[in-house]
Amino acid sequence: MLSVEDLYAGYGAILALRGVSLQVKAGELVALIGANGAGKSTLMATIAGVLRPFRGQITFEGQSLLALSPEEIVRRGIALVPEGRRIFPSLTVAENLRLGAATRRDKAAVERDIEEMCTRFPILGKRFHQPGGTLSGGEQQQLAIARALMARPRLLMMDEPSLGLSPILVDEVFAMIRQLHKSGVTILLVEQNVERTLDIANRVYLLNTGRVECQGTPEQLRAQVDIVGAYLGDMWRGD
Amino acid sequence: MNVLQEVLQFLINALSLGGLYALMALGLVIVYGILRLVNFAYGELVMVAGYTLLMLGTGPLPWLIVAAISVGMAVLTSLLLERVAFRPVRQASATTMLITSFAVSALLQNAAILFVSPRAKAVVTPSFFTENFQVGGLLISKGNLAGLVVSLLLLGLLTLFLRRTLLGIALRAAADDFVMTRLVGIRANQVIAAAFAISGFFAGVVALFWIGRLGSVGPFVGSTPVLVAFVAAVVGGMQSLTGAVIGGYLLGALTVGLQLVLPQSLLDYRQAFVFAIVLLVLLFRPQGLVRGTTITERV
Ligand SMILES: Nc1ncnc2c1ncn2[C@@H]1O[C@H](COP(=O)(O)OP(=O)(O)O)[C@@H](O)[C@H]1O
Ligand SMILES: [Mg+2]
Numbered sequence: 001m002l003s004v005e006d007l008y009a010g011y012g013a014i015l016a017l018r019g020v021s022l023q024v025k026a027g028e029l030v031a032l033i034g035a036n037g038a039g040k041s042t043l044m045a046t047i048a049g050v051l052r053p054f055r056g057q058i059t060f061e062g063q064s065l066l067a068l069s070p071e072e073i074v075r076r077g078i079a080l081v082p083e084g085r086r087i088f089p090s091l092t093v094a095e096n097l098r099l100g101a102a103t104r105r106d107k108a109a110v111e112r113d114i115e116e117m118c119t120r121f122p123i124l125g126k127r128f129h130q131p132g133g134t135l136s137g138g139e140q141q142q143l144a145i146a147r148a149l150m151a152r153p154r155l156l157m158m159d160e161p162s163l164g165l166s167p168i169l170v171d172e173v174f175a176m177i178r179q180l181h182k183s184g185v186t187i188l189l190v191e192q193n194v195e196r197t198l199d200i201a202n203r204v205y206l207l208n209t210g211r212v213e214c215q216g217t218p219e220q221l222r223a224q225v226d227i228v229g230a231y232l233g234d235m236w237r238g239d
Numbered sequence: 240m241n242v243l244q245e246v247l248q249f250l251i252n253a254l255s256l257g258g259l260y261a262l263m264a265l266g267l268v269i270v271y272g273i274l275r276l277v278n279f280a281y282g283e284l285v286m287v288a289g290y291t292l293l294m295l296g297t298g299p300l301p302w303l304i305v306a307a308i309s310v311g312m313a314v315l316t317s318l319l320l321e322r323v324a325f326r327p328v329r330q331a332s333a334t335t336m337l338i339t340s341f342a343v344s345a346l347l348q349n350a351a352i353l354f355v356s357p358r359a360k361a362v363v364t365p366s367f368f369t370e371n372f373q374v375g376g377l378l379i380s381k382g383n384l385a386g387l388v389v390s391l392l393l394l395g396l397l398t399l400f401l402r403r404t405l406l407g408i409a410l411r412a413a414a415d416d417f418v419m420t421r422l423v424g425i426r427a428n429q430v431i432a433a434a435f436a437i438s439g440f441f442a443g444v445v446a447l448f449w450i451g452r453l454g455s456v457g458p459f460v461g462s463t464p465v466l467v468a469f470v471a472a473v474v475g476g477m478q479s480l481t482g483a484v485i486g487g488y489l490l491g492a493l494t495v496g497l498q499l500v501l502p503q504s505l506l507d508y509r510q511a512f513v514f515a516i517v518l519l520v521l522l523f524r525p526q527g528l529v530r531g532t533t534i535t536e537r538v
Contacts (some may be wrong), residue, residue, distance in 0.1 A: 069426075
């Protein structure tokens with residue numbers, strides 16, 4: 001479904017990705033782990049079209065994404081829950097959700113999906129007419145995920161959705177990701193919460209300073225626990 | 240006149256001038272919110288509308304049609320400037336864009352000097368703008384009343400547009416976080432063009448009233464409106480549309496108020512007093528009266 005080949009990208013003179021290759025097949029939940037600054041967010045931003053790669057190829061369902069703008073890439077079916085949530089603070093919850101469906105023309109279905117989001121995330125229904133900026137961190141995270149789902153993406157990319165949440169909310173977020181995956185959404189997940197991520201992922205890539213250090217099924221990564229531990233330090237041992 | 244009458248008179252004049260100032264400020268802020276560009280060529284949109292009024296004003300067309308065409312010209316010019324002048328420098332620094340806007344402003348003024356005249360020319364305006372009528376001892380200028388009503392109407396329409404339509408919501412979203420707005424699938428060029436169109440529309444409407452009062456149009460007719468718009472926007476808070484409206488009405492009320500309270504000998508220095516008060520406001524609230532939402536990266 002998604003294929004990244006030998007990707008180089010960065011910021012000005014800073015090279016943040018140095019030859020990353022990665023595959024996501026339809027229906028998979030692929031996790032991307034790695035220490036801070038490894039290049040995980042950069043990879044997602046490049047796939048989403050926010051950053052132009054220096055070299056390499058990105059294809060989605062057989063077509064190259066390289067020349068496309070972010071707004072065209074969403075239309076191809078890739079939605080991003082970005083690092084730091086980035087909900088629209090001055091827009092109400094309702095408006096945030098409606099914008100999430102900006103690429104869709106099926107008005108009635110959009111309305112139905114908004115209702116469904118409010119059922120799936122009851123807090124969004126409760127805060128429906130409040131500005132997004134007044135929501136707590138956990139609520140904003142739910143809104144960011146719901147907003148991305150409103151696009152009915154075939155591939156959902158999530159960048160550290162559990163960051164900064166209380167333990168209970170972290171549980172909820174992971175339960176939700178698992179449920180989304182079960183319902184058929186293909187997911188590319190960036191997480192610092194390695195142990196729990198290995199529990200739900202089909203395959204895992206470990207990124208280190210812009211390169212794929214190792215990859216495989218969670219079992220394969222667990223077998224290489226020493227290598228992984230060396231890169232991730234304390235994070236590996238517990239949360 | 241008794242006190243009540245004086246208060247009413249003040250309110251009408253302040254709301255009328257303030258309404259125009261609010262429209263001016265909005266035209267500037269709606270673009271600034273999205274591009275972080277203070278478009279100093281905004282005043283020249285007023286000028287373009289003014290020259291259209293000048294050229295068609297003596298023709299056979301009824302004034303309302305001429306007015307509509309003039310507003311349309313301001314909108315077209317605004318869209319054209321976005322396309323040829325600002326889009327190429329969109330990725331550049333804020334300073335580059337600012338300098339571009341100064342250059343465009345100077346270019347248009349010089350074009351007017353060259354192709355029309357360096358001097359202001361009288362514009363045929365309906366007598367309406369200078370007529371008054373009396374209600375219960377109150378002398379009301381028709382032009383002022385029309386300005387009051389039209390500005391309130393446009394503020395209402397803009398609010399509806401920004402709240403009820405997808406494009407309007409996208410405009411507000413783009414002021415919050417432009418990149419994220421693109422990431423949900425809103426086309427960057429589309430929201431930016433919409434902002435410039437609205438900006439041009441407000442400049443055009445302001446031109447009708449501004450030039451209606453002045454009775455003439457010249458190459459520099461836009462410099463006061465753009466200055467007023469800028470000051471009102473800064474006072475209100477550059478990142479908030481509500482701020483722009485508040486700033487506009489405040490500035491209007493101040494201007495009209497000072498006219499009432501200042502002795503005749505100081506009336507000429509009214510603008511200086513207005514700016515002194517504005518400086519005081521900014522001393523205590525450098526970010527303006529209304530703080531906008533967080534700024535993230537531009538485009
Ligand atoms: N906007 C930016 N400008 C310059 N350098 C950046 C920017 N964002 C990230 N970087 C750098 O790129 C590298 C990868 O960062 P990032 O992709 O955010 O890592 P991760 O998401 O894995 O923590 C880091 O060295 C970081 O300092
Ligand atoms: Mg990151």
